[in-house]
Amino acid sequence: MINHPASIFKIYPIPAFRDNYIWAIVNINTHYTTIIDPGEAQPVMDFIEKHKLALEAILVTHHHPDHIGGINALVKKYHPKVFAPISNYIPHADYRLTNDDTITLNNTECHFQIMSIPGHTLDHIAYYSKPWLFCGDTLFSAGCGRIFEGTPEQMYSSLQKIAALPPETQIFCAHEYTLANLKFAQIIESNNIELNNYRKNVKMLSKNKQTTLPSTLALEKKINPFLRVDQPTVKLSAEQYCKQVLHNETEVFATIREWKNKF
Numbered sequence: 001m002i003n004h005p006a007s008i009f010k011i012y013p014i015p016a017f018r019d020n021y022i023w024a025i026v027n028i029n030t031h032y033t034t035i036i037d038p039g040e041a042q043p044v045m046d047f048i049e050k051h052k053l054a055l056e057a058i059l060v061t062h063h064h065p066d067h068i069g070g071i072n073a074l075v076k077k078y079h080p081k082v083f084a085p086i087s088n089y090i091p092h093a094d095y096r097l098t099n100d101d102t103i104t105l106n107n108t109e110c111h112f113q114i115m116s117i118p119g120h121t122l123d124h125i126a127y128y129s130k131p132w133l134f135c136g137d138t139l140f141s142a143g144c145g146r147i148f149e150g151t152p153e154q155m156y157s158s159l160q161k162i163a164a165l166p167p168e169t170q171i172f173c174a175h176e177y178t179l180a181n182l183k184f185a186q187i188i189e190s191n192n193i194e195l196n197n198y199r200k201n202v203k204m205l206s207k208n209k210q211t212t213l214p215s216t217l218a219l220e221k222k223i224n225p226f227l228r229v230d231q232p233t234v235k236l237s238a239e240q241y242c243k244q245v246l247h248n249e250t251e252v253f254a255t256i257r258e259w260k261n262k263f
């Protein structure tokens, strides 16, 4: 894994739909870009034209339409390489990726390691290039994705896999859900000072229409209830909600995920 001298890269959030981010990694020396999860094409085309870039690759985390909807139009216009998980629902891909695969993008000058992280969908993968993690709809700041296809066990184990990365890992998730997630997180852990401080910062950023991302793994471990199910406070809140004793971390996780669905 190469280190990234900060001067060579810029990573931009391209807003799409209501609250999606399509991430763009730009190599400012080569003027090549790699795009993650283009749910729609037009905002990406506008970005590419504005910054006068060449599109080397598209990386896809999972099959949902708000992550793949722009692929065909971008391929037609710019002919990038498309990397995607093994999935029947993603019609166009040049390379199909699975856990522990690595990819090298010569013009953007990036290497990625693939992590299989099922739960939100069964095909979900993340792209890790130290210190960046592009994790789609699995981990959000102060929250996590809904479990549409997998089991709570799978989702929890995927989050634990992410949690095992270095604390300085930057979390590039695909939605601006932070403020809404924090509202729920505060109900779970009302006395968490770090959480309360973070919410103040996020409120300010949101008020000024600024992105709250990327987050860091170190911060998420302090404030994200879905990464804190081993904490007595989180377990107690979950037990009070479901009115029964929970026996392990997966049960606590499944309970607060279910609670958040109805929140």
Ligand SMILES: [Zn+2]
Pocket: 062, 064, 120, 137
């Ligand atoms: Zn999704």
